[in-house]
Amino acid sequence: MKRMDGQRVLLIAPRFFGYERDIRAEIERRGATVDWLADRPYDTPAMTALTRLRPGWVLPAADRLYARQLEELGQVDYDIVLVVNGQTVSARTLARLRSAYPRARFVLYMWDSIANRAHVRKNLSFYDHVSTFDPQDAEQYGMQLRPLFCGRGFDAPAEPVPMQYHISFVGTAHTDRYAVIDRLRGTLPEDIHAYWYLYLQAPWVLQVSRWTRPGMRHARMDDFQFKPLDKPTLHAVFAGSRAILDIEHPRQIGLTMRTFEALGAGKKLITTNAQARNYDFFSDSNVCVIDRHAPVVPAAFLRTPFAPMPEAVRRRYTIEGWLDELLGL
Structure with a gap:
């Protein structure tokens, strides 16, 4: 395990079956301090559908929310800004983050296809590194192909379990x-x-x-x-x-x-x-x-x-x- 002692990480990731908590916990286990903001912060069924179908209607409200949350976090010198999907992270918010944290390395991971998140493609230039789970997107947009992972709790049991x-x-x-x-x-x-x-x-x-x-x-x-x-x-x-x-x-x-x-x-x-x-x-x-x-x-x-x-x-x-x-x- 590679250590991240003393590093500060801003994680922007959607709530998704607790995987955002697994990612945060793994970074913290390595010695880093993590602040988390929700990608797609408005996650009622109606707002989830609106975000998918009409992201332009949701982004201005998300911009205002992120601006307020970043102000509440105070003056932090982040080493890494890690964005997962970036569905509601607009170009305006990314420009603000780049200006506020000029030393940070910006990383995007897509666990959805660009075809389902077309507006994200316009923001790729804000990132220093972009990876995707989708081999077709990797080839078409020059991203690194990086498959998903096994979440916590799915490790093979230490003792054999009878098959049911x-x-x-x-x-x-x-x-x-x-x-x-x-x-x-x-x-x-x-x-x-x-x-x-x-x-x-x-x-x-x-x-x-x-x-x-x-x-x-x-x-x-x-x-x-x-x-x-x-x-x-x-x-x-x-x-x-x-x-x-x-x-x-x-x-x-x-x-x-x-x-x-x-x-x-x-x-x-x-x-x-x-x-x-x-x-x-x-x-x-x-x-x-x-x-x-x-x-x-x-x-x-x-x-x-x-x-x-x-x-x-x-x-x-x-x-x-x-x-x-x-x-x-």
């Missing part, structure tokens, strides 16, 4: 996820034990989805959960699973966080993202790429254990490896 499920899935039932799972479970042998936790925000969302998504037209209410799965239960499901199913958004190219959580936990990965074949962790024994339109997992894949990865590969996809690479430590 051959395959499990926990996630939001967006886009075609229900349809993929519905097709897949119809192909599994009877002796394969599966755990499915498809989350929707409310029953009315299912009613709307039945009309708007052909693959959910005949979905049953009891196929879904309307409360997010708590982290201790999620970790227990992971620990008791042999393989984790990952279904990325149909328009997404970069690998999901779930990919690295599965591998970090010492679990096999079943994924609809064919890009997984291009990464150094790929092996036929641990990773099964399926067709989202006709998903089939060989029974032998589910009946054989995870093959340990080389330690250097495993560490690269931890939050420690992510931070080392991102900050050039």
